[in-house]
Amino acid sequence: MVTRDRRRAATLAEIKAAARRLLVSGGTSAVGLRAVARELGLTPPALYRYFPSHEALIGALVTDLYDELTTALMDLAGADDGDLGAKLYLLANGLRDWALAHPAEFGLVFGTAVPNPEGDEHEVTPGHQAAMRFGGLFKELVAQIWHQKPFQHPADEQLGTVLVEQLTAESEHFHGMPAGAIYLSLNYWTRLYGLICMEVFGQLHWVLPDAAAYFEAQLYEIGQALGLDCPEPG
Amino acid sequence: MVTRDRRRAATLAEIKAAARRLLVSGGTSAVGLRAVARELGLTPPALYRYFPSHEALIGALVTDLYDELTTALMDLAGADDGDLGAKLYLLANGLRDWALAHPAEFGLVFGTAVPNPEGDEHEVTPGHQAAMRFGGLFKELVAQIWHQKPFQHPADEQLGTVLVEQLTAESEHFHGMPAGAIYLSLNYWTRLYGLICMEVFGQLHWVLPDAAAYFEAQLYEIGQALGLDCPEPG
DNA sequence: TGTTAACTGTTAACGGTGTTCACTCTAGGC
DNA sequence: GCCTAGAGTGAACACCGTTAACAGTTAACA
Numbered sequence: 001m002v003t004r005d006r007r008r009a010a011t012l013a014e015i016k017a018a019a020r021r022l023l024v025s026g027g028t029s030a031v032g033l034r035a036v037a038r039e040l041g042l043t044p045p046a047l048y049r050y051f052p053s054h055e056a057l058i059g060a061l062v063t064d065l066y067d068e069l070t071t072a073l074m075d076l077a078g079a080d081d082g083d084l085g086a087k088l089y090l091l092a093n094g095l096r097d098w099a100l101a102h103p104a105e106f107g108l109v110f111g112t113a114v115p116n117p118e119g120d121e122h123e124v125t126p127g128h129q130a131a132m133r134f135g136g137l138f139k140e141l142v143a144q145i146w147h148q149k150p151f152q153h154p155a156d157e158q159l160g161t162v163l164v165e166q167l168t169a170e171s172e173h174f175h176g177m178p179a180g181a182i183y184l185s186l187n188y189w190t191r192l193y194g195l196i197c198m199e200v201f202g203q204l205h206w207v208l209p210d211a212a213a214y215f216e217a218q219l220y221e222i223g224q225a226l227g228l229d230c231p232e233p234g
Numbered sequence: 235m236v237t238r239d240r241r242r243a244a245t246l247a248e249i250k251a252a253a254r255r256l257l258v259s260g261g262t263s264a265v266g267l268r269a270v271a272r273e274l275g276l277t278p279p280a281l282y283r284y285f286p287s288h289e290a291l292i293g294a295l296v297t298d299l300y301d302e303l304t305t306a307l308m309d310l311a312g313a314d315d316g317d318l319g320a321k322l323y324l325l326a327n328g329l330r331d332w333a334l335a336h337p338a339e340f341g342l343v344f345g346t347a348v349p350n351p352e353g354d355e356h357e358v359t360p361g362h363q364a365a366m367r368f369g370g371l372f373k374e375l376v377a378q379i380w381h382q383k384p385f386q387h388p389a390d391e392q393l394g395t396v397l398v399e400q401l402t403a404e405s406e407h408f409h410g411m412p413a414g415a416i417y418l419s420l421n422y423w424t425r426l427y428g429l430i431c432m433e434v435f436g437q438l439h440w441v442l443p444d445a446a447a448y449f450e451a452q453l454y455e456i457g458q459a460l461g462l463d464c465p466e467p468g
Numbered sequence: 469t470g471t472t473a474a475c476t477g478t479t480a481a482c483g484g485t486g487t488t489c490a491c492t493c494t495a496g497g498c
Numbered sequence: 499g500c501c502t503a504g505a506g507t508g509a510a511c512a513c514c515g516t517t518a519a520c521a522g523t524t525a526a527c528a
Contacts, residue, residue: 004496004504011505033486044486046506054486110437111345135440163447170441186441186448193437194428203344203427206369207404207420213397214420238475238525245476267515278515280477288515 012050014040019061027104033057058108059127065109066130069098073137084145085228091141092192092219099200106200110193135189136173142185142226143175151227153180188222246284248274253295254339261338267291292342293361299343300364303332307371318379319462325375326426326453333434340434344427369423370407376419376460377409385461387414422456 018039022031033054037044051057076094077087099106156164167179174182198204199211252273256265267288271278285291310328311321333340390398401413408416432438433445
């Protein structure tokens, strides 16, 4: 019987589900090793049969959240068969909606620093792979947009040799797009991420009580930079 | 004698200095109540004569860091008597330099969510006041730039009534600037903050090994939006 | 000046955390 | 049917923030 492995996988899933529950209800600090064990009616040391440390458990949770978000956004964008611009618009709005609906998860996934300061051996963890899959969503879509209708982009001379060199190094991930186009794509992601971070972390409440209108206006702006005729705000 | 208050103020400063030291050397998690007490040769309960809780100690530390950053940037911008655009450029670069030089402090000050979800009684803490002073730095400078040489800005119709309403509510903080101009100013801050956050938190390392060139290009771009002739990148 | 009150620090303790070790018991494989 | 690997337990360790009761010093006031 393989019921042994099956049982192990089941409890492993239960552990992560309990951790997720605690994260949602009480924020990042609430998902402690002992609390998770309590949730399952187990003693704390029992969890060490499944995760080598509390940190590893959190890491697995982050990986799951990344994948959940990725598939959710894929479903969202896949359902719409319209033009690619509308797809990107859906993706951006979907990410914001998810972040606002799950602020604790967002804070855990995107608010914690990536531990890659001195990049000797990358030691590509499953969490990193999940993050790459997530990032690939946007890269892929932007590359499709570019190849369908190339948008105006700054020339290499405007960007400077250093930046162009770094951007062209990423060209393979963008299906051979030129540096200027990758630059604009990076802008899109940077501004989107920054906007959502500020809204979720409450840095925007002090000037804008409800950032929805501002977000929409910004989405229109950054979409235009990619040659998209986004839905106009207002 | 007032030596009693003097002594109290001295130890209070020592406590915060020790906390700061721990923050720098070991990150946010290293600045614990017991660790701070250990650093001063005191027992943990002694600190409760100075701060009502560990959280209050952290709050005081954040306030100090805000003020330190604010005065540092004021000195930086005050020294240069050139045009206001150069001042803003110095400010933005100064903020980035500070964030990269003190990543732990930056993470503590800007990376933690502002606890203002349902804004009933704001209960304006010293930390909030310090944050306002810091934000005021940029608002003030941008307002000066606007009044010296008004830059092109989107019309109200382009932004939509909801957004215009919110922006004009902030008009007094921007010395009576119109909504479109405030919108562009907000863009400047949003993009600057997002960029620095991503760089410090390592979200940019995976695509750009060294974000300096990208940051410079972005600074040029967002400065142009405010009608400034920034130093060109490259 | 002597008394009193406030202030600063201590020790002991409580409940909480992540983690390790030695142990038991049960289920699967030979 | 033995035997081993795995799952789970209880006790313990070292840490954490916090509280309560207590002691010594110092400022203020009658």
